[in-house]
Amino acid sequence: MKTALLSSRLATRSLKSSHGGNGHGPRHARRASCAPTAASVPHAFAWLKRPKHNLIAGRWVPAASGKVFDVFNPADASVLARVPDSDKEDIHRAVAAARRAFDAGPWRRMKPNERGKLLWRVGDLILEHADELAEIESLDNGKPRAVARVADVPLAADLFHYMAGWATKIEGHTIPISVPYAPDARFHAFTLREPVGVVGQIIPWNFPLLMAAWKLGPALTTGNCVVLKPAEQTPLTALRLGELLLEAGLPEGVVNIVTGFGETAGAALAAHDDVDKVAFTGSTEVGRLIVHAAAGNLKKVSLELGGKSPNIVFKDVGDLDAAIAGAANAIFFNHGQCCCAGSRLMVEKDVFDAVVAGVAAHAKKIKLGPGLDPGTQMGPLVSEEQFRRVTNYMHQGKQEGACYVTGGEKAGGRGYFVQPTVVKDVKPSMSIVREEIFGPVVVAEPFTKPEELISRANDTPYGLAAGVWTRDIAKAHRIAAELRAGTVWINCYNVFDAALPFGGYKQSGWGREMGHEVLEHYTETKAVVVGL
Ligand code: NAP
Ligand code: MG
Secondary structure (H helix, E strand, O other): OHHHHHHHHHHHHHHHOEOOOOOOOOOOOOOOOOOOOOOOOOOOHHHHHOOOOEEEOOEEEOOOOOOEEEEEEOOOOEEEEEEEOOOHHHHHHHHHHHHHHHHHOOHHHOOHHHHHHHHHHHHHHHHHOHHHHHHHHHHHHOOOHHHHHHHHHHHHHHHHHHHHHHHHHOOOOEOOOOOOOOOOOOEEEEEEEEEOOEEEEEOOOOOHHHHHHHHHHHHHHOOOEEEEEOOOOOOHHHHHHHHHHHHHOOOOOOEEEOOOOHHHHHHHHHHOOOOOEEEEEOOHHHHHHHHHHHOOOOOEEEEEOOOOOEEEEOHHHOOHHHHHHHHHHHHHHHHHOOOOOOOEEEEEHHHHHHHHHHHHHHHHHOOEOOOOOOOOOEOOOOOHHHHHHHHHHHHHHHHOOOEEEEOOOEOOOOOOOEOOEEEEOOOOOOHHHHOOOOOOEEEEEEEOOHHHHHHHHOOOOOOOEEEEEOOOHHHHHHHHHHOOOOEEEEOOOOOOOOOOOEOOOHHHEEOOEOOOHHHHOOEEEEEEEEEO
16 A cells, blocks of 8 residues: 555656646645735745755755755645755765765764753754744644644754753763683773764654754754754744754754655655764655665664554553543644554543544534634644544444544544544454544544453554553553553653653654654764773
């Protein structure tokens, strides 16, 4: 299915892309422009009107081919901006710039506290421009501006502030060694932690600014140079962040930002022979392509992929209303477009009906609308393609005989709106139970025997996250230990912090984002031995 999806996307893109023209393609019928105005986006208006280019070697440049593609507002399918449709040549120029900056530039030789101060300044600049970034993110991705303002933007700033502190703490060890074939010799042995080199970073559209921060923060604090490719659907905040990086004083070529499509720009970056590491967040299918592409020069790979996370509610949860609200948040936050969404709700039988009815009641109350509307609680899905994907799953579930407690259809309006959806009477074999939908659709299943619960919860190729709701603290710990997932939330969900590692077991990925663990993925260890 993914292969078909990819080839149809590529076909559409070649029509969509143009030599500086308007680039409208068949996927998005031309709409009367609902252009953002100075009143609707007071902080971002001027920036949105400016031409958009790639950031290569500290300069803003068009694609070598001159091609551009349209960036859409998913609330009404109008065109927000045009960005470079970059290909292999642009990636090559960006990688060359990063290589020059790494080999000859000041970045990796800079005193760690200077590097840290610069990254701290990036965090400050993000906060200074929080309203503008939230407006751009809301327009580009569809998420409510208020959510971007309190979650995406401050989390991105916090990530830079947290990583700034690590610049001065990347330490090796001294190691006492006992070389058997040199009994009389003495040595002083120690390790150095050094940057990996040139890093290619490919990010998705669900948290565009935050994913850029998750990727750039650890790469930069450890002294690497980067080529970042944002998602085609949501390249705008990455470009604005590029300006803020330069404003903070980042030397030229340390971060290069190249917009384009995955199959062209992304694939060229993953395969490039002069890239030392590729870090990817997105679908498991594309994660596999990244691994294959990386095989040529055996570059390092870290992956943050999909999920189908179980969220388990026991009857002894105590405050059932809090668990219901938590379960609703677990799936409906960010319109379900979260890799860690609690999309499999597993509820102890005695409280199953009450929990399902409660989550459905939350779903029905969610106010859908454009992200810029202050009353909006859930915006449109990010794109027509994602809208089709989610509504296809909704229809498939019906055909397979599941019962829709609420939702299950597209919602009105010109944008890519779908109804928050709660499904029950599902079977383990159904596609809506097994596959990542990446939309506001939760499948609810009752359980009776706690001993079967763990194997059912773990019965998925994914292992990104899980939730457990109970007042029995020993049970909560036991279950957390048995769940094969990179994050387990107990009596809470969707709690993120720059200090907490995040990533997947099984097919949910390789490695961790954030915390000090991510630094392992951006450093090489060098052992140095001095004969005394
Ligand atoms: P995707 O295709 O995996 O895209 C993620 C990133 O990879 C984008 O920057 C994309 O570029 C790029 N890419 C695509 N094909 C590539 C290739 N062959 N080589 C190198 N890079 C490539 O994700 P999507 O199409 O946006 O969403 C599809 C599904 O992925 C979702 O429905 C969801 O299941 C999952 N997803 C997961 C996450 C997560 O955080 N784990 C995030 C988003 C999506 P373009 O955008 O230009 O194609
Ligand atoms: Mg968009």
